[in-house]
Amino acid sequence: MSENCLFCKIVAGEIPSEKGFEDELCVAFNDISPQAPTHILVIPREHFASLDEAQENHRETLGHLLLTAARIAREKGFAEDGYRVVINTNEAGGQTVFHLHVHLLGGRQFVFPPG
Numbered sequence: 001m002s003e004n005c006l007f008c009k010i011v012a013g014e015i016p017s018e019k020g021f022e023d024e025l026c027v028a029f030n031d032i033s034p035q036a037p038t039h040i041l042v043i044p045r046e047h048f049a050s051l052d053e054a055q056e057n058h059r060e061t062l063g064h065l066l067l068t069a070a071r072i073a074r075e076k077g078f079a080e081d082g083y084r085v086v087i088n089t090n091e092a093g094g095q096t097v098f099h100l101h102v103h104l105l106g107g108r109q110f111v112f113p114p115g
Helices: 006-011 056-076
Strands: 019-022 026-030 038-044 083-086 102-106
Touching: 006 026, 006 038, 019 056, 026 056, 038 056, 056 083, 056 102
Parallel strands: none
Antiparallel strands: 019 026, 026 038, 038 102, 083 102
């Protein structure tokens, strides 16, 4: 746990969130500033700042985050219509909280390339 990290505090239960899923590796909760009708963040319990800082020992966690996002999309009923999974990395990549996290977005049509 990083002591000043917002997401570490959510994982620890120090900051309340609408957790929709949690297991031994990750926690999922609604984004407080949704960019789609469904916007869920899936975060690892272990703190590492970004995808750029991920190491070989994070391989299982990274795969688990993606599989969890797909599971949530199926459970929420929008997987068949489609959804977007995004990992913003570092400041120029749009990352604002420096604890790796996966954005799961659904419930509307998405365009490519994203803005």
